[in-house]
Amino acid sequence: MGFAEWRIWHMSSPQGLALVGIWKVCIYQVPRTRVAPFCHSYPFFDSYLPPSFQRVQYLLLLGVILGYLGKVALILALWNVFMAKLSETKNYFLMSGFLCTVASICVFLTVIYTYQAVSSEQGIDFPSSFSMPSRPDSQELGTAPLVASLGATMMFLSGLFSLFQKLP
Numbered sequence: 001m002g003f004a005e006w007r008i009w010h011m012s013s014p015q016g017l018a019l020v021g022i023w024k025v026c027i028y029q030v031p032r033t034r035v036a037p038f039c040h041s042y043p044f045f046d047s048y049l050p051p052s053f054q055r056v057q058y059l060l061l062l063g064v065i066l067g068y069l070g071k072v073a074l075i076l077a078l079w080n081v082f083m084a085k086l087s088e089t090k091n092y093f094l095m096s097g098f099l100c101t102v103a104s105i106c107v108f109l110t111v112i113y114t115y116q117a118v119s120s121e122q123g124i125d126f127p128s129s130f131s132m133p134s135r136p137d138s139q140e141l142g143t144a145p146l147v148a149s150l151g152a153t154m155m156f157l158s159g160l161f162s163l164f165q166k167l168p
Contacts (some may be wrong), residue, residue, distance in 0.1 A: 002021070002023060003143070003147065004021035004025065004026045004142075004144075005143045006141075007021075007118055007139055007141065007142060008020075008141070009132075010139065014029060018132060018136070019142060020124070022060055024039050024040060025042070040130055048124065048127055049124065052113060053117075055113065056114065059113070063104070063106030064103070066100075067099070067100060070095075070096045070103055071100075073092050073096035074100075074158075076092045077096055081167075086167055089167060093162045096159070097160065099159070100155050100156070100162060101155075101156060103155055104152040104155040105156075107149075107152035108149070108152050108156075110148065111145045121139060123135030123136070
């Protein structure tokens with residue numbers, strides 16, 4: 001969630017590279033004047049973020065919260081199996097499966113929105129203090145969508161296994 005590599009912007013003015021993430025942007029200037037990139041973080045209610053970008057923030061945050069609650073429900077289900085309280089266990093497995101499945105869908109939607117933004121070359125009107133153009137010369141997907149897709153796939157499978165769990 002905190003990776004800055006959701007989108008990679010290639011810029012000629014100023015010459016450099018920007019890693020645009022869900023919560024921050026990191027700028028690498030060429031020639032490099034610093035060893036580390038210069039990063040700006042942005043919270044929920046920044047007015048310069050487009051509505052589609054704010055939706056992605058909400059979806060990812062919702063996915064993380066639902067995934068956490070799904071894992072708590074799974075722990076409770078496994079605890080009940082260990083304590084031989086099988087009457088309550090099925091509900092916890094169902095709750096875990098539902099929450100994990102919905103969480104994975106939220107993360108998948110985030111990846112789809114990001115892919116769509118890169119494909120249509122959408123820009124972001126960053127404040128002038130960021131010293132960035134509103135549109136890059138070119139942009140590509142970073143590694144974060146791939147990592148998010150792999151995580152969401154595993155979360156989806158975990159949810160399905162919990163939903164169709166057979167108790168002894």
